[in-house]
Amino acid sequence: MDLGLSEDQELLRETTARFIQARCPLQTVRELSETDTGADAQYARQAAELGWFAMLVPEQDGGGSVSGRGVVDAAIVAVERGRYLQPSAFVPGNVVAWALGAQGNEDQRAKVLPAIVGGETVVTWALADPSGSWEPGAGVRVEERGGGFSLNGTKGLVQDAHLADWLLVTAGSEGSLTQFLVPGDAPGMKVTILDGLDLTRRFCTVDFTDVQVPASSVVGEAGGAAPAIERQLQIALVLALAESVGAMDRDFEVALDYAKVRTAFGRPIGSFQAVKHLLADTSLLLETSKALVAAAADAVQDRTDDTAEVVSMAKAFVGDSGIELAHNCFQTFGGIGFTWEHDQHLYLRRLTADADLYGDPSWHRERLCRVHGF
Numbered sequence: 266m267d268l269g270l271s272e273d274q275e276l277l278r279e280t281t282a283r284f285i286q287a288r289c290p291l292q293t294v295r296e297l298s299e300t301d302t303g304a305d306a307q308y309a310r311q312a313a314e315l316g317w318f319a320m321l322v323p324e325q326d327g328g329g330s331v332s333g334r335g336v337v338d339a340a341i342v343a344v345e346r347g348r349y350l351q352p353s354a355f356v357p358g359n360v361v362a363w364a365l366g367a368q369g370n371e372d373q374r375a376k377v378l379p380a381i382v383g384g385e386t387v388v389t390w391a392l393a394d395p396s397g398s399w400e401p402g403a404g405v406r407v408e409e410r411g412g413g414f415s416l417n418g419t420k421g422l423v424q425d426a427h428l429a430d431w432l433l434v435t436a437g438s439e440g441s442l443t444q445f446l447v448p449g450d451a452p453g454m455k456v457t458i459l460d461g462l463d464l465t466r467r468f469c470t471v472d473f474t475d476v477q478v479p480a481s482s483v484v485g486e487a488g489g490a491a492p493a494i495e496r497q498l499q500i501a502l503v504l505a506l507a508e509s510v511g512a513m514d515r516d517f518e519v520a521l522d523y524a525k526v527r528t529a530f531g532r533p534i535g536s537f538q539a540v541k542h543l544l545a546d547t548s549l550l551l552e553t554s555k556a557l558v559a560a561a562a563d564a565v566q567d568r569t570d571d572t573a574e575v576v577s578m579a580k581a582f583v584g585d586s587g588i589e590l591a592h593n594c595f596q597t598f599g600g601i602g603f604t605w606e607h608d609q610h611l612y613l614r615r616l617t618a619d620a621d622l623y624g625d626p627s628w629h630r631e632r633l634c635r636v637h638g639f
Contacts (some may be wrong), residue, residue: 273331274341283347284315291608294350297466304428309353313384317342317355321500327382328366336500337564340507340558347511349467350615354425356504357390360497361433361486364390370484373446378432380469386430387449392623395421395470399624401494402437405473414445414483422622426456426469433484433540434473441488445478453475463618465611495573499565501623502576506558509619510551511589513638516612517551520594527599530561530613540597547593547635550586553620557582570631574636584626587616 270278285495289297289308297303311590313319320335322328345356356380380386381472394404405418416436426432429449436443447454453476459468461501485493521544524535534540557579564575591613595602602609620626 267481270341271332274338277331277338278341280315281342282348284312285345285349285351289349289351291349291611293613294352294465295330300384302428303465303467304352304425309387310384312353312355313382318358318384318453319382319564320363322366322378322382326378326606327365328362329404334566336503337562341561342502342533343504343507344511344514347508347517347615350611352465352467353515354387354389354429356501357424357433358388360390360501361388361431363500364433364484364497365446367496368444368490369446370481370483371629372481373484377446380430387425388430388431388433389423389425390495390501391420391423391426391432391434391471392498393420393422396418396420397621397625399498399628400440401435401491401498401522405434406435407436407438407443412475413477413479414487415442416445416447416473416478420460420471420473421468422467423456423471425467426471427458432471435459435490435494437584438488441489442490443493444484444490444493445482446484447476447478447482451478462617463614465601465615468616487599496621499572499593501575502580503558503562503565505619505622506561506576506579506583509616510554510558512612512615512619513551513554513587513590516591516609516616517547519608520547520597524597534597543593543596547590550590554579554583574633576596577632577636579625580624581626581629581633584629588620589611591616598635 287569288311297305312624316330319328320330320339332338343541362378362381365373369378377386381388386456393399404420405416408415420434431449432447434445434447436445451473455472459470461468482528519615524544525533535544561576561579564572595609598609
């Protein structure tokens with residue numbers, strides 16, 4: 266993805282790539298996928314030493330990024346993560362870090378935020394409902410009770426909720442939205458790990474049955490969280506899209522190399538016209554996706570007036586294109602791509618799951634219509 270990297274940003278990219286290759290290559294990802302948790306606690310702590318969870322946090326709270334453009338810097342990391350299908354809740358973790366840095370109270374900023382930046386605690390964002398609706402406030406309702414609040418309902422597609430020390434829960438009431446920082450072991454809360462298409466990550470449902478939370482757990486203003494939630498969604502979309510583009514880039518790179526060396530009828534298969542056309546079309550999907558995600562990263566970073574429109578356009582296009590690209594790569598690999606031992610199915614699984622996260626392409630096309638008043 267061409268983000269016009271500075272020397273410091275290029276060093277960040279190279280350092281991230283070396284860390285991933287040394288610490289969690291695809292073979293390790295496969296091994297983790299067969300464990301109960303799907304994660305390695307030390308991985309997050311080591312990644313935090315590279316600043317992975319500090320880029321969207323104010324400097325006074327221990328954060329900062331190499332260029333001062335935290336969203337873009339985090340997207341650089343996300344691209345490299347996507348190339349090798351990395352586990353861990355990088356996207357929701359950074360969303361929660363931003364939310365606490367921008368909206369958290371003094372106690373949250375003093376106790377929880379430093380632990381996030383240091384990789385000492387796992388946090389995630391509970392936004393969607395069990396049906397996969399990403400409308401803010403879906404799934405969980407909030408009621409004021411005895412000076413505090415009561416949460417009831419169910420959230421779905423919550424990444425790494427089974428490991429989370431804290432969940433940022435977006436809840437709705439009569440025409441308003443409120444966010445809460447809820448402990449992962451709160452009484453009345455039940456986490457269920459879901460079976461999913463993507464083997465490299467874990468997603469959960471979280472049931473809330475009369476979960477009592479104090480007023481001090483509110484993040485931001487009670488009933489007035491809508492602007493913060495919109496910003497969080499934009500950040501989540503950019504980072505998730507950057508991971509998708511990284512996966513697309515690596516998948517196509519491997520397929521292209523294969524087309525150059527695999528021979529049939531005495532010639533590399535890449536020399537046949539039908540394969541050339543397939544690869545050219547796939548390359549166009551990839552390069553267009555890169556351009557859109559780069560534009561989205563800049564828009565979210567700079568908070569331009571059309572940010573909501575740009576990120577939804579990017580998600581609608583990349584969500585569809587990622588799946589199409591993976592299928593085209595299957596055609597290039599032929600029969601070997603359908604074997605369990607080949608990594609191709611892992612990329613298709615990841616890109617298919619990515620297409621649904623934070624709103625599928627259809628949801629974002631509807632969102633674009635709402636932005637334009639249709």
